[in-house]
Amino acid sequence: MSQPTSSGQIAAGEREDFQVSRLLTWLSVTAIAFLVGIGAKAWFAGHTTHAWVLWSFIGLIGLNMLYFARTGDQTRQKGGLIVIVGLLFTYLMASGGESNTGPLWFYVFPPLLFYLTDLKTGTAVLLFCYLIAVVVFQFPGLPLVAAEYSMDFKIRFFATLTFESIFCFVLEASRLKARNELVALAETHEYAARTDELTGLSNRRDMQNRLAMEFSRYLRSGHHFSIALIDLDLFKTINDQFGHDAGDEVLREFSALMRTVIRQTDVAARWGGEEFLVLLPDTSLLQALTLAERLRSRVARQPFRFRGQSLPVTISAGVCSIAKAGSLDDLLKQADVNLYSAKESGRNRIAPRVRSQETDPPVKPVS
Numbered sequence: 001m002s003q004p005t006s007s008g009q010i011a012a013g014e015r016e017d018f019q020v021s022r023l024l025t026w027l028s029v030t031a032i033a034f035l036v037g038i039g040a041k042a043w044f045a046g047h048t049t050h051a052w053v054l055w056s057f058i059g060l061i062g063l064n065m066l067y068f069a070r071t072g073d074q075t076r077q078k079g080g081l082i083v084i085v086g087l088l089f090t091y092l093m094a095s096g097g098e099s100n101t102g103p104l105w106f107y108v109f110p111p112l113l114f115y116l117t118d119l120k121t122g123t124a125v126l127l128f129c130y131l132i133a134v135v136v137f138q139f140p141g142l143p144l145v146a147a148e149y150s151m152d153f154k155i156r157f158f159a160t161l162t163f164e165s166i167f168c169f170v171l172e173a174s175r176l177k178a179r180n181e182l183v184a185l186a187e188t189h190e191y192a193a194r195t196d197e198l199t200g201l202s203n204r205r206d207m208q209n210r211l212a213m214e215f216s217r218y219l220r221s222g223h224h225f226s227i228a229l230i231d232l233d234l235f236k237t238i239n240d241q242f243g244h245d246a247g248d249e250v251l252r253e254f255s256a257l258m259r260t261v262i263r264q265t266d267v268a269a270r271w272g273g274e275e276f277l278v279l280l281p282d283t284s285l286l287q288a289l290t291l292a293e294r295l296r297s298r299v300a301r302q303p304f305r306f307r308g309q310s311l312p313v314t315i316s317a318g319v320c321s322i323a324k325a326g327s328l329d330d331l332l333k334q335a336d337v338n339l340y341s342a343k344e345s346g347r348n349r350i351a352p353r354v355r356s357q358e359t360d361p362p363v364k365p366v367s
Protein backbone atom coordinates (compact mmCIF):
# COMPACT_ATOMS: atom_id res chain seq x y z
CA MET A 1 0.00 0.00 0.00
CA SER A 2 1.28 3.41 -0.73
CA GLN A 3 1.69 5.33 2.50
CA PRO A 4 1.38 9.12 2.44
CA THR A 5 4.41 10.23 0.37
CA SER A 6 6.33 13.46 0.61
CA SER A 7 5.39 15.41 -2.49
CA GLY A 8 6.39 18.56 -0.61
CA GLN A 9 9.94 17.28 -0.35
CA ILE A 10 10.18 17.00 -4.15
CA ALA A 11 8.72 20.47 -4.61
CA ALA A 12 11.21 21.92 -2.09
CA GLY A 13 14.10 20.24 -3.94
CA GLU A 14 12.94 21.67 -7.25
CA ARG A 15 12.54 25.13 -5.71
CA GLU A 16 16.09 24.97 -4.34
CA ASP A 17 17.51 23.85 -7.70
CA PHE A 18 15.72 26.75 -9.34
CA GLN A 19 17.17 29.22 -6.81
CA VAL A 20 20.73 27.88 -7.26
CA SER A 21 20.29 28.05 -11.02
CA ARG A 22 19.18 31.70 -10.77
CA LEU A 23 22.12 32.49 -8.50
CA LEU A 24 24.56 30.85 -10.93
CA THR A 25 23.20 32.92 -13.80
CA TRP A 26 23.38 36.07 -11.69
CA LEU A 27 26.98 35.26 -10.64
CA SER A 28 28.03 34.53 -14.20
CA VAL A 29 26.52 37.77 -15.52
CA THR A 30 28.13 39.78 -12.67
CA ALA A 31 31.51 38.12 -13.33
CA ILE A 32 31.21 39.02 -17.02
CA ALA A 33 30.38 42.65 -16.16
CA PHE A 34 33.38 42.86 -13.81
CA LEU A 35 35.71 41.29 -16.37
CA VAL A 36 34.53 43.75 -19.01
CA GLY A 37 35.19 46.62 -16.56
CA ILE A 38 38.61 45.61 -15.18
CA GLY A 39 39.66 44.46 -18.67
CA ALA A 40 38.81 47.93 -20.03
CA LYS A 41 40.68 49.57 -17.17
CA ALA A 42 43.76 47.42 -17.90
CA TRP A 43 43.43 48.24 -21.62
CA PHE A 44 43.38 52.00 -21.04
CA ALA A 45 46.30 51.65 -18.59
CA GLY A 46 48.29 50.17 -21.47
CA HIS A 47 48.22 46.53 -20.16
CA THR A 48 46.71 45.15 -23.33
CA THR A 49 47.79 41.51 -22.84
CA HIS A 50 46.34 41.50 -19.36
CA ALA A 51 43.11 43.00 -20.75
CA TRP A 52 42.85 40.29 -23.42
CA VAL A 53 43.47 37.49 -20.90
CA LEU A 54 40.69 38.89 -18.68
CA TRP A 55 38.31 39.17 -21.63
CA SER A 56 39.07 35.61 -22.72
CA PHE A 57 37.59 34.48 -19.39
CA ILE A 58 34.33 36.12 -20.50
CA GLY A 59 34.24 33.62 -23.37
CA LEU A 60 34.75 30.70 -20.95
CA ILE A 61 31.96 31.89 -18.64
CA GLY A 62 29.69 32.46 -21.66
CA LEU A 63 30.39 28.91 -22.90
CA ASN A 64 29.57 27.54 -19.43
CA MET A 65 26.24 29.41 -19.43
CA LEU A 66 25.47 28.17 -22.93
CA TYR A 67 26.25 24.59 -21.88
CA PHE A 68 23.79 24.85 -19.00
CA ALA A 69 21.13 26.45 -21.21
CA ARG A 70 21.40 23.47 -23.60
CA THR A 71 21.77 20.58 -21.15
CA GLY A 72 20.24 21.89 -17.89
CA ASP A 73 23.09 20.07 -16.09
CA GLN A 74 23.44 22.17 -12.94
CA THR A 75 26.22 20.07 -11.36
CA ARG A 76 28.50 20.57 -14.37
CA GLN A 77 27.59 24.24 -14.57
CA LYS A 78 28.69 24.68 -10.94
CA GLY A 79 31.87 22.64 -11.52
CA GLY A 80 32.61 24.63 -14.69
CA LEU A 81 32.18 27.97 -12.92
CA ILE A 82 34.43 26.90 -10.01
CA VAL A 83 37.19 25.75 -12.40
CA ILE A 84 36.96 28.99 -14.44
CA VAL A 85 37.02 31.21 -11.34
CA GLY A 86 39.89 29.13 -9.87
CA LEU A 87 41.90 29.56 -13.08
CA LEU A 88 41.16 33.29 -13.14
CA PHE A 89 42.35 33.76 -9.56
CA THR A 90 45.49 31.69 -10.21
CA TYR A 91 46.22 33.89 -13.22
CA LEU A 92 45.62 37.08 -11.19
CA MET A 93 47.96 35.81 -8.48
CA ALA A 94 50.68 34.70 -10.88
CA SER A 95 50.49 37.88 -12.97
CA GLY A 96 49.89 40.18 -10.03
CA GLY A 97 47.07 41.85 -11.96
CA GLU A 98 47.44 45.59 -11.85
CA SER A 99 49.91 46.96 -9.28
CA ASN A 100 50.19 43.52 -7.66
CA THR A 101 46.55 43.65 -6.43
CA GLY A 102 45.52 40.45 -8.27
CA PRO A 103 45.52 38.16 -5.17
CA LEU A 104 42.90 40.38 -3.52
CA TRP A 105 40.26 38.84 -5.82
CA PHE A 106 40.87 35.56 -4.03
CA TYR A 107 38.67 36.76 -1.16
CA VAL A 108 35.62 36.23 -3.38
CA PHE A 109 36.37 32.52 -3.59
CA PRO A 110 35.60 31.01 -0.11
CA PRO A 111 31.94 32.15 0.18
CA LEU A 112 31.27 31.26 -3.44
CA LEU A 113 32.90 27.86 -3.07
CA PHE A 114 31.07 26.89 0.11
CA TYR A 115 27.73 27.96 -1.34
CA LEU A 116 28.19 26.11 -4.62
CA THR A 117 29.65 22.89 -3.21
CA ASP A 118 29.30 20.98 0.03
CA LEU A 119 31.56 21.73 2.99
CA LYS A 120 33.97 18.84 2.29
CA THR A 121 34.46 19.63 -1.41
CA GLY A 122 34.68 23.36 -0.67
CA THR A 123 37.42 22.79 1.91
CA ALA A 124 39.33 20.45 -0.41
CA VAL A 125 39.22 22.90 -3.35
CA LEU A 126 40.18 25.77 -1.06
CA LEU A 127 43.19 23.86 0.30
CA PHE A 128 44.23 23.08 -3.26
CA CYS A 129 44.04 26.81 -4.12
CA TYR A 130 46.08 27.62 -1.00
CA LEU A 131 48.72 25.20 -2.27
CA ILE A 132 48.81 26.97 -5.65
CA ALA A 133 49.08 30.33 -3.86
CA VAL A 134 52.00 29.04 -1.75
CA VAL A 135 53.80 27.76 -4.86
CA VAL A 136 53.24 31.05 -6.73
CA PHE A 137 54.36 33.13 -3.73
CA GLN A 138 57.40 30.99 -2.90
CA PHE A 139 58.66 30.42 -6.42
CA PRO A 140 58.39 33.71 -8.35
CA GLY A 141 60.86 32.38 -10.91
CA LEU A 142 58.45 29.70 -12.22
CA PRO A 143 57.28 30.01 -15.87
CA LEU A 144 54.11 32.18 -16.20
CA VAL A 145 54.70 33.69 -12.74
CA ALA A 146 55.38 37.38 -13.24
CA ALA A 147 54.62 38.85 -9.82
CA GLU A 148 56.67 39.03 -6.70
CA TYR A 149 55.14 39.89 -3.32
CA SER A 150 56.68 41.18 -0.12
CA MET A 151 56.84 38.91 2.93
CA ASP A 152 54.50 41.31 4.79
CA PHE A 153 51.90 41.05 2.04
CA LYS A 154 52.12 37.23 1.92
CA ILE A 155 51.69 36.85 5.69
CA ARG A 156 48.74 39.26 5.82
CA PHE A 157 47.20 37.69 2.72
CA PHE A 158 47.24 34.16 4.15
CA ALA A 159 46.21 35.28 7.64
CA THR A 160 43.18 37.24 6.42
CA LEU A 161 42.22 34.61 3.84
CA THR A 162 42.39 31.86 6.47
CA PHE A 163 40.23 33.92 8.81
CA GLU A 164 37.70 34.55 6.05
CA SER A 165 37.68 30.86 5.02
CA ILE A 166 37.03 29.64 8.57
CA PHE A 167 34.30 32.24 9.00
CA CYS A 168 32.63 31.19 5.73
CA PHE A 169 32.89 27.52 6.71
CA VAL A 170 31.20 28.13 10.06
CA LEU A 171 28.48 30.32 8.50
CA GLU A 172 27.75 27.81 5.76
CA ALA A 173 27.70 24.91 8.27
CA SER A 174 25.14 26.74 10.42
CA ARG A 175 23.12 27.73 7.33
CA LEU A 176 23.00 24.07 6.24
CA LYS A 177 22.07 22.93 9.76
CA ALA A 178 19.22 25.47 9.96
CA ARG A 179 18.06 24.53 6.46
CA ASN A 180 18.05 20.79 7.25
CA GLU A 181 16.13 21.39 10.48
CA LEU A 182 13.57 23.47 8.59
CA VAL A 183 13.15 20.82 5.89
CA ALA A 184 12.72 18.10 8.56
CA LEU A 185 10.16 20.24 10.39
CA ALA A 186 8.22 20.94 7.19
CA GLU A 187 8.23 17.22 6.39
CA THR A 188 6.94 16.34 9.86
CA HIS A 189 4.12 18.88 9.57
CA GLU A 190 3.25 17.77 6.07
CA TYR A 191 3.19 14.13 7.16
CA ALA A 192 1.01 14.95 10.18
CA ALA A 193 -1.42 16.89 7.97
CA ARG A 194 -1.91 13.84 5.75
CA THR A 195 -1.84 11.03 8.30
CA ASP A 196 -4.21 9.64 10.88
CA GLU A 197 -2.37 9.66 14.19
CA LEU A 198 -3.85 6.51 15.67
CA THR A 199 -3.50 4.14 12.72
CA GLY A 200 -0.74 5.72 10.60
CA LEU A 201 -3.02 5.47 7.56
CA SER A 202 -3.91 8.40 5.30
CA ASN A 203 -6.50 10.68 6.85
CA ARG A 204 -9.77 11.78 5.30
CA ARG A 205 -8.30 14.94 3.76
CA ASP A 206 -5.45 13.05 2.11
CA MET A 207 -7.90 10.46 0.80
CA GLN A 208 -10.15 13.19 -0.63
CA ASN A 209 -7.16 14.59 -2.55
CA ARG A 210 -6.19 11.16 -3.81
CA LEU A 211 -9.78 10.41 -4.87
CA ALA A 212 -9.90 13.70 -6.79
CA MET A 213 -6.59 12.86 -8.51
CA GLU A 214 -7.74 9.34 -9.37
CA PHE A 215 -11.02 10.69 -10.71
CA SER A 216 -9.28 13.16 -13.02
CA ARG A 217 -6.97 10.35 -14.18
CA TYR A 218 -10.11 8.35 -14.96
CA LEU A 219 -11.64 11.28 -16.91
CA ARG A 220 -8.36 11.90 -18.76
CA SER A 221 -7.33 8.39 -19.66
CA GLY A 222 -10.24 6.12 -18.74
CA HIS A 223 -8.34 4.24 -16.01
CA HIS A 224 -11.04 2.56 -13.91
CA PHE A 225 -10.86 2.42 -10.15
CA SER A 226 -12.98 1.15 -7.28
CA ILE A 227 -13.45 1.95 -3.62
CA ALA A 228 -14.37 -0.08 -0.56
CA LEU A 229 -16.00 1.64 2.39
CA ILE A 230 -15.32 -0.53 5.43
CA ASP A 231 -16.91 -0.33 8.86
CA LEU A 232 -16.05 -2.33 11.98
CA ASP A 233 -19.14 -4.16 13.17
CA LEU A 234 -20.72 -3.24 16.51
CA PHE A 235 -17.66 -1.28 17.48
CA LYS A 236 -19.56 0.59 20.15
CA THR A 237 -20.04 -2.73 21.96
CA ILE A 238 -16.28 -3.37 21.93
CA ASN A 239 -15.71 0.06 23.45
CA ASP A 240 -18.46 -0.42 25.98
CA GLN A 241 -17.47 -3.95 27.03
CA PHE A 242 -13.67 -3.79 26.88
CA GLY A 243 -12.93 -0.09 27.14
CA HIS A 244 -11.84 2.67 24.78
CA ASP A 245 -8.20 1.50 24.83
CA ALA A 246 -9.29 -1.89 23.54
CA GLY A 247 -11.23 -0.10 20.78
CA ASP A 248 -8.12 1.90 19.85
CA GLU A 249 -6.03 -1.25 19.76
CA VAL A 250 -8.56 -2.91 17.43
CA LEU A 251 -8.41 0.10 15.09
CA ARG A 252 -4.60 -0.15 15.03
CA GLU A 253 -4.53 -3.91 14.55
CA PHE A 254 -7.16 -3.83 11.84
CA SER A 255 -5.21 -1.10 9.99
CA ALA A 256 -2.02 -3.18 10.16
CA LEU A 257 -3.86 -6.22 8.86
CA MET A 258 -5.43 -4.20 6.03
CA ARG A 259 -1.95 -3.03 4.97
CA THR A 260 -0.88 -6.63 4.49
CA VAL A 261 -3.93 -7.49 2.37
CA ILE A 262 -4.06 -4.59 -0.12
CA ARG A 263 -1.57 -3.86 -2.92
CA GLN A 264 1.29 -1.31 -2.92
CA THR A 265 -0.66 0.92 -5.26
CA ASP A 266 -3.85 0.85 -3.17
CA VAL A 267 -4.42 3.54 -0.57
CA ALA A 268 -6.14 2.91 2.74
CA ALA A 269 -7.44 5.77 4.84
CA ARG A 270 -9.27 6.21 8.10
CA TRP A 271 -12.40 7.87 6.81
CA GLY A 272 -13.65 8.71 10.31
CA GLY A 273 -14.28 6.93 13.63
CA GLU A 274 -14.37 3.21 12.91
CA GLU A 275 -14.89 3.68 9.17
CA PHE A 276 -12.15 3.11 6.57
CA LEU A 277 -11.95 3.79 2.84
CA VAL A 278 -9.70 1.91 0.45
CA LEU A 279 -8.96 3.34 -2.98
CA LEU A 280 -8.15 0.65 -5.52
CA PRO A 281 -6.68 2.09 -8.72
CA ASP A 282 -7.00 0.09 -11.97
CA THR A 283 -9.43 -2.29 -10.28
CA SER A 284 -12.79 -3.53 -11.56
CA LEU A 285 -15.82 -4.02 -9.33
CA LEU A 286 -15.33 -7.78 -9.28
CA GLN A 287 -11.65 -7.47 -8.33
CA ALA A 288 -12.54 -4.95 -5.62
CA LEU A 289 -15.21 -7.29 -4.23
CA THR A 290 -12.71 -10.15 -4.19
CA LEU A 291 -10.22 -8.04 -2.25
CA ALA A 292 -12.89 -6.83 0.20
CA GLU A 293 -14.03 -10.40 0.73
CA ARG A 294 -10.45 -11.54 1.36
CA LEU A 295 -10.06 -8.78 3.94
CA ARG A 296 -13.39 -9.61 5.57
CA SER A 297 -12.52 -13.28 5.93
CA ARG A 298 -8.98 -12.48 7.23
CA VAL A 299 -10.49 -10.21 9.89
CA ALA A 300 -13.08 -12.84 10.83
CA ARG A 301 -10.33 -15.44 11.26
CA GLN A 302 -7.80 -13.19 13.01
CA PRO A 303 -7.83 -13.46 16.80
CA PHE A 304 -7.92 -9.88 18.12
CA ARG A 305 -6.76 -9.82 21.75
CA PHE A 306 -6.45 -7.06 24.32
CA ARG A 307 -4.97 -7.66 27.79
CA GLY A 308 -5.64 -11.36 27.53
CA GLN A 309 -9.23 -10.93 26.41
CA SER A 310 -10.49 -12.08 23.04
CA LEU A 311 -12.35 -9.36 21.10
CA PRO A 312 -15.11 -10.14 18.59
CA VAL A 313 -14.05 -8.19 15.49
CA THR A 314 -15.68 -8.39 12.08
CA ILE A 315 -16.14 -5.91 9.27
CA SER A 316 -18.78 -4.99 6.72
CA ALA A 317 -17.97 -3.18 3.49
CA GLY A 318 -19.74 -1.44 0.65
CA VAL A 319 -17.86 -1.62 -2.66
CA CYS A 320 -18.39 0.47 -5.77
CA SER A 321 -16.61 1.00 -9.08
CA ILE A 322 -16.36 4.32 -10.88
CA ALA A 323 -17.86 2.55 -13.90
CA LYS A 324 -21.15 2.47 -11.95
CA ALA A 325 -21.04 6.11 -10.84
CA GLY A 326 -21.24 9.46 -12.60
CA SER A 327 -19.17 11.43 -10.13
CA LEU A 328 -17.05 11.09 -7.01
CA ASP A 329 -20.00 12.07 -4.82
CA ASP A 330 -22.11 9.45 -6.48
CA LEU A 331 -19.37 6.84 -6.01
CA LEU A 332 -19.11 7.57 -2.29
CA LYS A 333 -22.91 7.59 -1.90
CA GLN A 334 -23.28 4.23 -3.63
CA ALA A 335 -20.50 2.70 -1.52
CA ASP A 336 -22.31 4.02 1.56
CA VAL A 337 -25.63 2.57 0.39
CA ASN A 338 -23.91 -0.79 -0.17
CA LEU A 339 -22.32 -0.64 3.26
CA TYR A 340 -25.73 0.04 4.79
CA SER A 341 -27.15 -2.93 2.93
CA ALA A 342 -24.28 -5.17 4.20
CA LYS A 343 -25.07 -4.08 7.75
CA GLU A 344 -28.79 -4.62 7.21
CA SER A 345 -28.20 -8.14 5.92
CA GLY A 346 -26.56 -9.13 9.19
CA ARG A 347 -23.03 -7.58 9.14
CA ASN A 348 -19.72 -9.45 8.56
CA ARG A 349 -20.38 -9.24 4.83
CA ILE A 350 -19.63 -7.33 1.65
CA ALA A 351 -22.14 -5.65 -0.63
CA PRO A 352 -23.01 -5.96 -3.41
CA ARG A 353 -22.93 -9.68 -2.94
CA VAL A 354 -21.44 -12.05 -5.50
CA ARG A 355 -21.97 -15.77 -5.56
CA SER A 356 -18.35 -16.63 -4.72
CA GLN A 357 -18.50 -14.86 -1.36
CA GLU A 358 -18.11 -17.12 1.64
CA THR A 359 -20.83 -17.11 4.23
CA ASP A 360 -19.47 -16.63 7.71
CA PRO A 361 -22.18 -16.42 10.35
CA PRO A 362 -23.76 -12.96 10.59
CA VAL A 363 -22.99 -10.87 13.65
CA LYS A 364 -25.74 -10.68 16.18
CA PRO A 365 -26.33 -7.22 17.66
CA VAL A 366 -25.88 -7.27 21.42
CA SER A 367 -28.87 -5.80 23.19
Ligand SMILES: Nc1nc2c(ncn2[C@@H]2O[C@H](COP(=O)(O)OP(=O)(O)OP(=O)(O)O)[C@@H](O)[C@H]2O)c(=O)[nH]1
Pocket residue numbers: 198231232233234235236237239243244245246247248251272273274343347
Ligand atom coordinates in the same frame (compact mmCIF):
# COMPACT_ATOMS: atom_id res chain seq x y z
N1 LIG B 1 -11.92 3.44 20.74
C1 LIG B 1 -12.32 4.27 19.79
N2 LIG B 1 -13.62 4.32 19.47
C2 LIG B 1 -14.03 5.14 18.49
C3 LIG B 1 -13.11 5.96 17.79
N3 LIG B 1 -13.83 6.65 16.86
C4 LIG B 1 -15.12 6.30 16.99
N4 LIG B 1 -15.26 5.37 17.95
C5 LIG B 1 -16.47 4.72 18.43
O1 LIG B 1 -17.03 3.90 17.43
C6 LIG B 1 -18.37 3.65 17.80
C7 LIG B 1 -19.21 3.59 16.55
O2 LIG B 1 -20.46 3.13 16.94
P1 LIG B 1 -21.72 3.09 16.00
O3 LIG B 1 -21.65 4.20 14.99
O4 LIG B 1 -22.92 3.06 16.88
O5 LIG B 1 -21.59 1.77 15.20
P2 LIG B 1 -21.27 0.31 15.62
O6 LIG B 1 -21.35 0.10 17.09
O7 LIG B 1 -19.94 -0.03 14.99
O8 LIG B 1 -22.42 -0.46 14.95
P3 LIG B 1 -22.61 -0.82 13.41
O9 LIG B 1 -21.80 0.17 12.62
O10 LIG B 1 -24.05 -0.69 13.16
O11 LIG B 1 -22.12 -2.19 13.23
C8 LIG B 1 -18.78 4.76 18.75
O12 LIG B 1 -18.96 4.22 20.04
C9 LIG B 1 -17.58 5.69 18.78
O13 LIG B 1 -17.36 6.27 20.05
C10 LIG B 1 -11.74 5.89 18.17
O14 LIG B 1 -10.88 6.57 17.63
N5 LIG B 1 -11.41 5.04 19.17
